[in-house]
Amino acid sequence: MSSHNKETVSIEFKPDDFLPAENHSIGIDRVYPAQSYWKDVLSSFLKNKGAAAGFIAIIFVIFMAIAGPYMNGYTYNEQIIANQNLAPRVPVLERWGILDGSETMSTSTGKVTVNRYTDPKKTTGLENTYYWFGTDVLGRDIFTRTFMGTRISLYIALVAVLVDMCFGMSYGLISGYFGGTVDNAMQRFAEILNGIPTLVIVTLLMLVLKPGLATITLALAITGWIGMNRVARAQVLKLKEQEFILASRTLGAGDFYLIFKEILPNIFGQLIIMSMFSIPNAIFTEAFLAFIGLGVPAPLASLGSLISDAFKSFTTHPYMIISPVVVLAVIMLSFNMLADGLRDAFDPKMKEM
Known part of the structure; x- marks a missing residue:
């Protein structure tokens, strides 16, 4: 046997071979705090600049509808014939020649710029009179009348939401959940109502009732819930055979408990979105009816x-x-932007579609 000489290798460690761990950059998983579904929705909504701008604009419009008619000394029905057809005049802006009460009118001899506030032919001077949006043909303040009219548009928006959420939502939930003969009868009734134009309904109501806001409200209440009914029904048909519904039914939950306690919370986001999208349509319907002479008296x-x-x-x-x-x-536009932002917040997958 041959003997092998083994060499012993000595390793010397220097003081700087090992450094404390805190001096090294180590990748550590970050733990994010859990947040509720509604906080996640709010966070996504606030990140959407367009939706946030629409929400701020709606708040401003609501404020002006409440306070606007009281910002000057005029009422919405006050007629001052001597002040008819006055152009807009704003105290501060008139110093820069903007909204100073002058307007350019076309005459047989050409275009003429006039300012009826400082017209020397008028018997009563209007040097200290200001109409921010001008006056109409009867001398009524357009600023006050505009924001009084805004109140009616916002009222119509509120009616549209209430009709959708109280009637259209319940109608669609019940129709979709029970299905069969109940669903068939309820949807045929809804289709019959939807087949009648809103203009025809309003005209017939005008013959029976007095023209006014109540008539328009009733007309919107008759047909304004059809869209919400369809959305709610479609969502119920998608969810009612899910496992958690079957489990609740097995444990003895009743039909209306399943509809309003189990199914509704899972589709509430989509229903809110639908109601927001119905608001511009209702406002435009009222504006159209008023434009053709079927509005408020x-x-x-x-x-x-x-x-x-x-x-x-x-x-x-x-x-x-x-x-x-x-x-x-x-x-x-603000309600459309708000609805679009709510849709993205409640269902982020919609952005990819």
Whole structure:
């Protein structure tokens, strides 16, 4: 046997070979705190700048609808014939030549710029008179009337939400849950109502009832819930055979408990979105009815009736139509942006579709 000489290797460690662990960058998993479903929805909603801007615009419009008619000394039905057809005049902006009460009018000799606030031919001076949005053909303040009309549009929005959430939602939930003959009968009835144009319903109601806001409200209540009914029914048909519903039924839960305690919380987000999208449609319907003369009676005014009255003087005094059109557009656009933001917040997968 041969003997092998084994060499012993000595390893020397230096002081800087080992460093404390805190001096090294080590990847550690970050633990995020759990948050509820509604907090997650709110966080997603606030990240959507368009939806947040729409919500802020709605809050501002609501504030102006409440406080706007009291911001100056005029009422919505006060007629001052001597002050008719006055252009907008704002105290601060007039110093820069903006909204100073002057308007350009077309005459047989050409275009002429006039300012009836400082017209020397008038017997009573209007140097200290200000109409922020101008006046109409009867000398009524358009600013006050615009935001009085905004109240009616917001009222219509509230009616649309209440009709959708109280009647359309319940109708669709019950129809979809029970199915069969009940579902068939309920949906055929809804289709018959949906087949009648809203304009026809309003016209018939005008013959029976007095023209006014109550008539328009009733007309919207008759057919305004059809869309919500369909959405609610479709969601129930998708969920009613799920395992958690079968488990609750096995434990003895009743039908209405399953509908309103088990199914409804799982589809509430989609129903809110649908109700938000129905608001612009209801507001536009009221404005259209008012525009064709089926709106609230004078001296009350909605945005639609203001646009209808101003349209008659559009060629001579175009400023009359600007404010109600802008406010109506802001309301409808804001609710659409809000609904779009709510849809993305409640169902983020919709962004990918």
